[in-house]
Amino acid sequence: MQQATAPALESGTADLRPLDVTVMRKAARRLLAEDAELPSDGELDTLMLQLRGHAMLAIPVVEALAARLAEDDVPRACALVGVGEAxxxxxxxPRHALPARIADAQRLARSVNALCDHYENLCQARP
Structure with missing residues (x-):
């Protein structure tokens, strides 16, 4: 299992710890896979908390990596849009009806996937 890691930073800059994109994508796949079974009410609560945590960890890392690129850089712009959406x-x-909560969780799962994509792209495109 290979994991992308964030580049080392100079002292005095944001703390960029490597993201475990494998774990993050696995959680998102739980809701987004074509053959995904709908989670129970309790499972959905747990999964939503997990996805929220993944997004909260990924947002500052992706944002800091994007900030290293030129302002007119396309991967930077795409990453910042993804951060804003997340x-x-x-x-x-939060909504209360189960179908609405599942839809909300699926949207957040798509954002987590997008943040993973941006993270991997920015790690490869770093100056």
Missing amino acids: RTRLGLE
């Missing part, structure tokens, strides 16, 4: 999804009020 923040928006984290800020939404």
Whole structure:
């Protein structure tokens, strides 16, 4: 199991710890796979907390990696849009009906996947 790691930073900059994109993607796949079984109410609560945690860990890392690139860099712009979308999804009020909660969790899972993609792309594109 290979894991992408963040580049080392100079002292005095943001703390960029490597993200375990394998674990993050596995959690997202739990809701997004074509053959995914719908989680029970309790499983959904746990999964939503896990996805929220993954997003909260990934956002500052992706944002800091993007900040290292030139302002007109396309991967930087894409990553920052993904960060904004993930923040928006984290800020939404929780809904109560199970189908709505599943839809919300699936949206957050897509954001977690996107953050993983941006992280991997930015680690490869670093200056």
